[in-house]
Amino acid sequence: MAKANTALKAEHMYFCGNSGTGKSSKIKEMMKIVPRVIIFDPDDEYGELSGVVRTTNATELVNALRSHKNKSLKIAFVAEGVKAFEFWANCAFNWQNCVAVA
Numbered sequence: 001m002a003k004a005n006t007a008l009k010a011e012h013m014y015f016c017g018n019s020g021t022g023k024s025s026k027i028k029e030m031m032k033i034v035p036r037v038i039i040f041d042p043d044d045e046y047g048e049l050s051g052v053v054r055t056t057n058a059t060e061l062v063n064a065l066r067s068h069k070n071k072s073l074k075i076a077f078v079a080e081g082v083k084a085f086e087f088w089a090n091c092a093f094n095w096q097n098c099v100a101v102a
Contacts, residue, residue: 015027024045027101028046028049030099031046031049031052031074031099031101034074034099035072035073035074036068036072036073036074036095036097036098036099037052037073037074037075037098037099037100037101038065038073038075038077038088038091038092038095038098038099038100038101039052039074039075039076039077039100039101039102040077040079040084040085040088040089040100040101040102041054041076041077041078041079041101042078042079042080042084044076044078046076046101047076047078049074051074052074052075052076053073053074053075053076054075054076054078055075055076055077055078056077056078056079058077058079058084058087061075061077061088061091062091065091065094065095069095077091085102088102089102
């Protein structure tokens with residue numbers, strides 16, 4: 001991926017709460033109107049959503065993001081562990097202008 005412009009502004013939203021309070025439901029509702037979403041999904045809970053591409057492969061994730069550089073895409077990276085999360089976070093940062101869900 002290209003070198004990231006770290007001077008760009010970013011907006012952050014955090015959804016915190018106990019299990020069963022509706023965090024995932026709220027995020028899934030918001031995703032319906034957002035055109036560019038990249039998800040770190042170790043529990044594979046977003047892949048069943050309509051329009052979400054599911055991948056477990058780092059190469060496939062990078063290729064999908066590259067082919068949708070300035071296009072709409074909703075993609076879930078189903079992986080576990082710190083290294084997988086760090087890889088995903090780097091991809092999300094470099095893809096830009098998207099909603100990142102972890």
